[in-house]
Amino acid sequence: MSALLQEPEIVLRPMRETDVPTVLAIEERVAITPWTEGIFSGCIGVGYSCWVCTDDDEVVGFGVLSYGSGEAHILNIAIDSPAQGKGLGRRMMRHLLEQAESYGAETTFLEVRPSNKNAVGLYESLGFNQVGLRREYYPTRDKGREDALILAISGFTETL
Ligand SMILES: CC(C)(COP(=O)(O)OP(=O)(O)OC[C@H]1O[C@@H](n2cnc3c(N)ncnc32)[C@H](O)[C@@H]1OP(=O)(O)O)[C@@H](O)C(=O)NCCC(=O)NCCS
Numbered sequence: 050m051s052a053l054l055q056e057p058e059i060v061l062r063p064m065r066e067t068d069v070p071t072v073l074a075i076e077e078r079v080a081i082t083p084w085t086e087g088i089f090s091g092c093i094g095v096g097y098s099c100w101v102c103t104d105d106d107e108v109v110g111f112g113v114l115s116y117g118s119g120e121a122h123i124l125n126i127a128i129d130s131p132a133q134g135k136g137l138g139r140r141m142m143r144h145l146l147e148q149a150e151s152y153g154a155e156t157t158f159l160e161v162r163p164s165n166k167n168a169v170g171l172y173e174s175l176g177f178n179q180v181g182l183r184r185e186y187y188p189t190r191d192k193g194r195e196d197a198l199i200l201a202i203s204g205f206t207e208t209l
Pocket residue numbers: 079080126127128129132133134135136137138139140160161162165166167168170171174
């Protein structure tokens with residue numbers, strides 16, 4: 050009997066404290082200035098909307114959103130390198146925006162390096178627009194600093 054080809058099972062579920070070591074390892078692989086274990090644990094502890102993306106039960110990405118006073122902020126999102134480019138980042142972003150909407154957020158903000166073309170492309174394709182710029186906000190891999198683009202989306206657009 051021939052083996053059946055099965056689609057991988059992609060699931061988005063709340064991040065647990067026990068996910069933090071795996072989440073941290075992904076963050077350290079893909080981020081230029083990675084968050085620490087304490088920041089991830091703190092976000093879970095204060096009740097931010099923290100999610101992981103799993104592929105056949107293995108954590109391959111995460112997203113963190115905060116909400117307050119009608120505004121949501123996407124604080125972090127990453128997909129592990131081998132899993133990038135397969136639509137998981139878009140799926141996590143849509144999920145975070147659905148969460149923002151469910152909290153009643155009128156606007157959702159995020160910050161991104163202009164050099165991060167993949168991320169900027171993803172956010173713009175979802176309907177985010179630039180609303181500000183923080184000059185020399187991020188440290189770079191080398192010496193020097195890089196601006197942060199402040200992007201925002203209001204409401205829940207058709208492009209989602
Ligand atoms: C940014 C990131 C989350 C995107 O996740 P992903 O799963 O790779 O993205 P997707 O496969 O869902 O692609 C969504 C969109 O991103 C853009 N994108 C993704 N990979 C790209 C690539 N190699 N080249 C150009 N654009 C790309 C495209 O706009 C793409 O849309 P399309 O599918 O219609 O072409 C992921 O690259 C990542 O984790 N990067 C490192 C951490 C990081 O930079 N986080 C964001 C900090 S602000």
